[in-house]
Amino acid sequence: MDTxxxxxxxxxxxxxxxxxVGDGSSGSGCWLKLDGLVRQLQGRLLLSAAGLPSACLRGGLDLAFESRVAKLLETSNLDGFLLLAQDEAYRSDGTKIEGFGSFYLPNSHLFGVCRRNPGLYPACSIHPARPDALEELETALQAGCRVLKLLPNCLNVDCSERRFLPFWKRMATGGMALLSHTGGEFTLPQTNPDFANPRKLTLPLEQGVTVIAAHAAGRSGLWDPDWTNQLEAMAAVFPNLYCDNSALCSPNRWRTLPALLSGPLRDRVIHGSDYPVPSGGFGPWLGGHLSWSDWRASAQLENPIRRDVHLKTTLGFAPETFTRLDALTGLTSAWSARNRAA
Ligand SMILES: [Zn+2]
Known part of the structure; x- marks a missing residue:
């Protein structure tokens, strides 16, 4: 589905x-679970990096997060944001792993947010083992959604399972791209870290799905395996494989930057921030990729999404990294054609 x-x-x-992210306070069906002290602290840090008061953790997060994201778009220098849903974890037999994970954001809520706010576009999230996976995929396609997001290591998706073939095939024929987390994971509980290995994406790639490997399979924690080399080798075989540079301006992911700026993946990079994950110049400066003055200049920008654009441009990411996703998927015209009345 290249065109x-x-x-x-x-x-x-x-x-x-x-x-x-939402807490269900507006009847959205979202949930957010911050068990224990560490997750509580993490939640507060993410909220403050997102520019939201920590009082939101006691209620009202659905609406506060929606209006915050819409405001950030107004003061960013971009035309739009791809907003991501988050499905729940399932076993491969289709039964739900109840209560696992940190947050859930259903597609129905995401579509509502994107219909209410022009310039926000949805990436649905559907676990392919869900009993209603193909129906939900059809609903998303009919709604004009053209990207599907998965966090396989947290939602327990083994993308290489043969039983998911019909799902990947329908994604390919429907023109639905797959944005899949690859590489290490630092912030969320995982069921199986190996499900973030880019090799697991071979099956959807073989079916013709356009696949975007989020974070370019790089390391997050110090001891994580580094699968970026593997991704580079796969890119030589699959012209439909891309990666994103999301979260690479964080203190723990900047080590992946050089591979994307000059390696064989250079022309496959798609811009992404990973908001509300904090983005700043400290990591890239530490790695010697950013000068002290460029770091300080970026710190003046209050809008974290705009700051991330500024940092990535200063680091040398090409202008095409910002338009590549829409050029590949036609996601903005597909959504606007079906939701023009909004
Ligand atoms: Zn992310």
């Missing part, structure tokens, strides 16, 4: 990796 149904004449400049 979208209506290839955009003028692809929009997007942040292709923005999380939406």
């Amino acid at each position: 979208p149904e209506n290839p955009p004449l003028q692809p929009l400049r997007l942040d292709g990796h923005v999380h939406l």
Whole structure:
């Protein structure tokens, strides 16, 4: 599915990796679970990096997060954000692993947010083992959604399982791209870290799905395996394989930057921030990729998404990294054509 149904004449400049989080306080069906002291602290840090008061952890997060993201778009220098849903964890037999994970954000809530706020575009999230996976995929396609997000290591998805073949095939024929977490994971509980190995994406790639390896399979924690080399080897075989540079301006992921700036993946990079994960110049400066004055200049920018754009541009990411996602998937025209009344 290399050509979208209506290839955009003028692809929009997007942040292709923005999380939406909610607590269900508006009847959205979302949940957020911060068990124990460490997760509580993490939640507070993320909220403060996101620019939201910690009082939101006691209620009202659904609406506060939605209006915060819409405001950030107004003051960013981008045309739109790709907002990500988050499904729940399932076993491969289709039964739900009840209560596992830190947050859940259903597609229905995401679509509502994107219909209410022009410039916000949805990436649905559907665990392929869900009994209703193919129906939910059809609903998302009909709604004009063209990207599907998965966190295989946290949602317990083994993308290489043969039973998911019909799901990947329908994604390919429907023009639905797969944005899949690859590499280490630092912030969320995992069921199986190996499910973030890019090799697991071979099956959807073979079916013709456009696959975007989030974080380019790099390390997050100090002891994580580094699978970026493997991703580079796969890119030589699969022209439909891309990666994103999300969260690479964080203190723990900057080590992946050089591979994406000059290696064989250079022309496959898609811009993404991973908001609300904090983005700043400290890590890139520490790695010698950013000068002290460029770091300090970026710190003046209050909008974290705008700051991330500034940092990535200063680091040398090409202008095409901002338009590549829309050029590949036609996601903004597909969504706008079906939701124009909004
Ligand atoms: Zn993310």
